[in-house]
Amino acid sequence: MATSRLPPLQTLRVFEAAVRLRSFTRAADELALTQGAVSQHVRALEAQLEIALFSRGRTGVEPTAQALALALQVRQGLRVLERAFGLPSVREVRATRLQNETITLVVSTLPAVALRWLAPRLPRFHARHPEIRIDLRMSVQLARLDSRDRVDVALRYGPGHWPGLSSEKLMDEEVFPVASPAYRDGRLPRRLADLARCTLLVQTAQPWEPWFQAAALALEVPDDAPVFDDMNRMLDAAADGAGIALARRSLVEAELADGRLIRLWRRSIVDVHAYYLVWRAESKKRAAIETFRAWLRREAAASVRGGMPSY
Structure with missing residues (x-):
């Protein structure tokens, strides 16, 4: 043959x-x-x-x-x-094979950060790393990152030092006032001093005073100003025309892009807090954490530049 x-x-x-x-x-x-x-x-x-x-x-x-x-x-x-x-x-x-090899990484972060910054970007991570499944946990409480809460890594907004944990700074945060173009039927404040006659929305973790000082304004937030304990709700209220909010740049990217919110003036401050990735050095999922960490660095750098990362 x-x-x-x-x-x-x-x-x-x-x-x-x-x-x-x-x-x-x-x-x-x-x-x-x-x-x-x-x-x-x-x-x-x-x-x-x-x-x-x-x-x-x-x-x-x-x-x-x-x-x-x-x-x-x-x-x-x-x-x-x-x-x-x-x-x-x-x-x-x-x-x-991927299903058998998939590693679940439990990530904890604030609701506003999860919904407005991290979650919209996760499809890119899943497309690039299908072997790692992200279980996103939203909470205002700091995760312990131990066997009790079963959280592997946290994206935190804070001072950058948490005893017993490893951390890496991802990006600073720029803070500035924003308002809906429909606020007061489009009669937006033109001068900084006009803020004294505007409704200022207050979020408990983002006080107005540091921005007032940077703008050299002798203003105080009125006692009857609307106060929000949730950043999402405050920004939604601002987008609905309820008042002027002091916003973190990373959390209003979508609204600024589609015009639901407008940045008022160029005056801004760099917040004393920043975004950090936090994990335990002894974690058994270090390889997955390192992969997630490298991806987050690229996303954070692209966010600061105001664009999308290229792969």
Whole structure:
């Protein structure tokens, strides 16, 4: 009998994944192989066919036109074999592997920080790191980060030192007044001194006095000013036109972008508190924490620049 020239099934799977993903590294990750093993399979197939299937450059690999055409046929053939023998597809195998390897990281932070800054960004983290599941816990109480509260890491807004815990500063916070463009039917204050005739919204953790001092204003918040114990509610009230709020920049990014809130003047202060990531050095989930920590650094840097990180 003549020897079959059909390449091994694993080689065909590796080739199809490398073409589809346009990356030996990503193909290796999908198939649970090393990048070196992927390269060996591709080289073996190229030697057997006596053609180059990929162009290799400094920026990575790019399938040739012949590779694209061949991969389409290979993909169709693999699907026929998978259906015929009841085999799981590559994506199903990877999904099962990821499910078995998924690590849950419990993250605690303030409700306003969770809803207005962290949660909108988490889809990017999940897309980049599907092996780590984020369980977001919202609370105004400081998590102990121990076996009792089962919290692995916390995103805190504070002075930056918590005994017994490791911490890293992520970003400072800029504070300035904001108002709805519909406040007082659009008659917004023009001069700083006009604030004396405006309704000032107060949040217990964000006093107006430091901003008054930076603006050289001899003002005091009236005793009958609306007081909120929740930052979300205060900012929602400001967006509804109830008054002027002293806002943290990171928490009003969306409202400033869509025009629901307007920044009044350029005068601002850098708050005495900042955002910190906090964890226990002895945590058994240090690898996942390090991954989350590196991602948060990029997100915080992009937030300060007023843009989105690029990957």
